[in-house]
Amino acid sequence: MTDFPGAPTGPSTGPRLRVLAAMSGGVDSAVAAARAAEAGHEVTGVHLALSANPQSFRTGARGCCTLEDSRDARRAADVIGIPFYVWDLAERFREDVIDDFVSEYAAGRTPNPCLRCNEKIKFAALLDKAIALGFDAVCTGHYARIVELPDGGRELHRAVDMAKDQSYVLGVLDAEQLAHSLFPLGDTTKEEIRIEAERRGLAVAKKPDSHDICFIADGDTQGFLAKHLGTATGDIVDESGAKVGEHDGAYGFTIGQRKGLRIGRPAPDGKPRYVLDISPVNNTVTVGPVEGLDVLGLTAIRPRWCGAVPAGDGRYTAQLRAHGEEVPVSAELLDGELRVRLDRPVRGIAPGQAVVLYDGSRVVGSATIAATERQSVTS
Template sequence: MKILAAMSGGVDSAVAAARAVEAGHDVVGVHLALSRMPGTLRTGSRGCCTIEDSMDAQRAANIIGIPYYVWDFSDRFKEDVVDDFIAEYTAGRTPNPCMRCNEKIKFAALLDKAIALGFDAVATGHYATLVNDAAGNPELHRASAWAKDQSYVLGVLTSEQLRYCYFPLGETPSKALVRAEAEERGLGVANKPDSHDICFIPDGDTRGWLADKVGEKTGEIIDTDGAVVGEHQGAHSYTVGQRRGLSLGRPAPDGRPRFVLEVRPVSNTVVVGPVEALAIGEIAGGRYSWAGEPQADANEWFDCEVQIRAHADPVAARARLAPIDPNAEVYRVGATTEFVVVPNEPLTGVAPGQTAVIYVGTRVMGQFTIDRTVSAYAGDSHTAEAEAVSA
């Protein structure tokens, strides 16, 4: 096959490209330039897709012996990831920019260009596996090493996109083996630390970065009874589950710490309460997709597991598709059905804007962006909803 290897400059993508060559494929390496302005992406172990990473990818491609190119996707990245991140926070949601980057950049813009140029597949260093069902339809499954499994961040991929994906590392038992292999191949990135944090916030100060982009506007911090207990400098700076940095002027009657339960951007208020009130008994969202063939009879409840963060443990649950209340302003224009998930045990720290990925066994069934949550706390019956956004 003719394969385009997406090379981030890290050890995983370098070994994935090398394995593709070793498997007999015709491989070309490509690095995605996501910013035209030096200093706007995080460097070293904390970021990805910087000039530094581009040079690391170049050296790896030279050692592997494959052609190498840099593609400028900075405009798409700003529009689909950075601007989306700002819009989501402004609307009171907690977005996952890495999910959006995979959805819009790495497996949409990149894949579309690769197909147009005649490539048969795009290879990446993600730890996940692909399996074809009896009819030849692709299914996305967890990697063999659950500790390194990255199927969650790939949950946004559609059946058509999966047909063009190639994950050479999916069956590798551990990251240590990948690093050892890179060392044996003479790849200089063998011991390069993994990237983490948000790549387009150079200093890691998300609160300050957002304040610079959208400004600061003081507002009230209230408890679940509506009593004012403090003041904030900008609702966008808070996220559900946050405890530190609240600076509450009025302590709770029982003296216990309080946590952010909800962010309401329209009224510019932040709702706080006891840790128990973070328990969520239902999540739902109208922006969903299936990773492969849809679940049969999805309008009926089916058993599954739900995962709400990349490194969170999956939780046993029931899920189904249900009609959306036409009067629910929370949803984007055009949504008529929503994914509804009821976990067997309450979830904690859930916020609108996060991505919920649905699993049946090891298979990724699909995903949705959480638009609303329903509290499982006996002393609180509120439903947290993101602000309405038109398509």
């Protein structure tokens, strides 16, 4: 394997690899592909067409996968001097990411579609196809580092630029997938990447980053869900079960939400109320004081490990949101479920989100939160 993932950028001293570079049309993936080619690998660029009906242009920095993005990726490949193709994975993306997103919300959970895309599309569907075609690795513009071990194994670590670190959404990768992954940007800051892109003559050097959910280009998640799930009037209740308002669909709420609750009367203590629980069974949203959001422990399912499966009760730090802070925890794998105890309460953690365990900067693994333990409300 090459030595450059997680190491200073430069010519590779390892074997020459056949690399498939996933090129979104943004600056990060373009520079990642350029670095892989400069390191001496045989690189082919590919843009994933994930939308069944792509728009011609993106709206500001929202969304991605437009025809404009495809053209930007092609122009970047031309500048780098590598072959370029467009692969249609729209059907697979709809089934594994969009449909999963909708069904998770319908079940009262809060999913992370970027994490699911990495698991099911970029490092499953894409990687499987790449290996079948004779490629050695898939290269992406994620900010994370892969560290080579003396025994030939690999570890996934946080990026140098913590502000851009994306190891949280890569925690679903297993050891076999890591063995065929390249993340050339992990040792670099975003500002340095833009400067490098301009130096390389890449037109995307100043292109805005995409944000929000890529398949909801206008940012209206509630409107998107209403279109797919329809309206279903239900009650908003307080912790005692007393009705305090109505809603048009429980899917339109997330744990920890404060604004847009449309509660008819203030709380007895006059303090703001937050969404504490979402019950799809009776279409009820429970609200209460902010202290009711304090999570002390959680149970997570479908664990995926970036290396060896941890044995026994261990001490780690955990990240519970894509851009959340780390918290010290104790974690243990029992009967296929991950049981996590937090050293201090963390607010607003919802079923459906991912918990990612770290040992220092190393990613240990990821699991999907199924239930939380709170001080006043158990979900």
